[in-house]
Amino acid sequence: MKYLDEMLPWNDRLQVLECDAAIEEAPDVMTxxxxxxxxxxxxxxMPGQFITIEIPSTPEPVMRTYTLSSTPSRPYSVSITIKAQIGSIGTRWMLDNMRPGMQLKAFGPAGDFSLVSHPGKKYLFISAGSGxxxxxxxxxxxxxxxxxxDVVFLNCARSPDEIIFRKExxxxxxxxxxxxxxxxxxxxxxxxxxxxxxxxISHSVIDISxxxxxxxxxxxxxPEPFMRAVREMLEANGFNMDNYHQESFQPASETPAIPVPAAADAAASEVETEAPVVIFTLSGMEVQCSPTDTVLLAARNGGLKIPSACEFGVCGxxxxxxLSGETSMNHNGGIRDDEIEEGYILACCSHPLGRVEIEA
Structure with a gap:
């Protein structure tokens, strides 16, 4: 056994995890x-954050994002609790194949859905299913x-058998x-x-709870329809939505317009702005692309694999x-402000503006 001061913290960019337990929680749900x-x-x-796992479910591994159900106050291990939905590929593979002793690559943790980021005097946790x-x-x-x-924990399920973590x-x-x-x-x-x-879920259920x-x-x-119903009920009943926070791995309903480099001022030059070029410094690859291409697409066009999961700026x-040059990034919360200040971007939603160098 090692004590914490003899161990290093988990590398949040890429780490190998080894499964040490697989527990059935409910029908098609396992921890x-x-x-x-x-x-x-x-x-x-932070409690409430998620990790992204590389799952070898097909000839080409798939990336899936799962919220941690464990608590950082017990730092020797992490747990995910997942439910296989109809048509799921990665999650179904996990339930059918993942057993103690097996290893997976993982990225993270990431995310801002946490009471550490949004503290309150009293809490109301509202969830459904694996949420x-x-x-x-x-x-x-x-x-x-x-x-x-002071916590009110409100959870909705289809049947008593489908209440995850009921006994605990x-x-x-x-x-x-x-x-x-x-x-x-x-x-x-x-x-x-x-x-x-x-x-x-209804206003009366929330009010009673x-x-x-x-x-x-x-x-x-x-699920998104569930969260939408909660939002609408709270708004309709005078709730201050500044105190409302939700976790969603769905793209935003409205995607902001993507700024692209404008042509040089005609009075100064009749030559259009130089086409974007992405240089991937670690692999020594240079890829020319259009203004609407993302850094992730440029990498793929050049045969370089950058790990990705959601591909709309949520998971990180x-x-x-x-390293140099400018990009235009429209993300959905998958990167922190301090990381942006250090020069990090999300490849899936960043567009090169001219010549840029990326550490990849």
């Missing part, structure tokens, strides 16, 4: 716990570090005086009759450093 090989690293992250995972991470963190925290949540609620647990199911089943609240919801900081995660997997 996978990971350490680094030989337990050489400890894990530093419960960041809420579990934050609740475990509060139990370990601030057990007197009930145990936490019995030990945290200010944690109120509200579980809502759409229907009971013969083998598990439900005596609690039935139905779907947290009558003082207007005074709370809200974190919401689940494709973060690279721009």
């Amino acid at each position: 996978f716990s990971f350490r680094t090989p030989e337990n050489n690293n400890w894990f530093r992250y 419960i995972t960041p809420m579990m991470s934050m609740t475990r963190f509060l139990y370990d570090t601030q057990p007197d925290s 949540l009930e145990l936490l609620a019995s030990r945290m005086d200010n944690l109120r647990l509200q579980l809502v199911v759409e229907r009971s089943i013969a083998r598990n009759v439900w005596s609690g609240v039935h139905g779907r 947290a009558p003082d919801f207007r005074d709370r900081t809200v974190f919401c995660c689940g 997997t494709c973060k690279v450093k721009c």
Whole structure:
């Protein structure tokens, strides 16, 4: 056994993880716990953040982003809890094949969906399905570090069998005086009759669960229609949306226009601006591209693989450093301001403006 001061923190750009546990939580839902090989690293992250995993499910590995369900207050391992949806490829492979002792490449952690980034005096966690995972991470963190925290934990599921972490949540609620647990199911089943609240998310469910919801900081995660319904209900009932935060791996509904280099002023020159060129310094490759090409597309056109997952600026997997030149980046929160100041960009949503050098 090694103590933390004998270990290095996890490298947030690329790391190998080794599975040390695989636990079934609910139908088509499993928790996978990971350490680094030989337990050489400890894990530093914010509760609610996510990691991106390279999954060897096809001849060409696929990248999938999963929220950590573990808490950084227990830094020797990390866990993800994932649900295989209909038609899923990577997640289905994980449930069918990932077992203790197997290794995967991973990137991260990343993301800003955390009570560390958005602290409040009182919290309302609203989730559905596997959207419960960041809420579990934050609740475990509060139990370990601030057990007197005022939290309402509202989770919706289709049936009692599909409530993820039910037993642990009930145990936490019995030990945290200010944690109120509200579980809502759409229907009971013969083998598990439900005596609690039935139905779907609604204003009355929110009001019953947290009558003082207007005074709370809200974190919401689940399918997009679910989150949209929550947003609309809160807005319609006078909630200050500055205190609302949601986790979503879907692209923004409106994508900002992409600035492209303008032609040189005709009075000064009749020659158009030089076509963008991307130089990848580590691989020694130079790629010419159009103003609408992203750095990620330029890399692919040159045969260079930059790891990527969401490809619309959320996950941060494709973060690279721009050594010289300028790019135009329109991201959806997948990179921090301090990283931008250091010269990092997201390759998937950054467009070269002229000649640029990228560390890749």
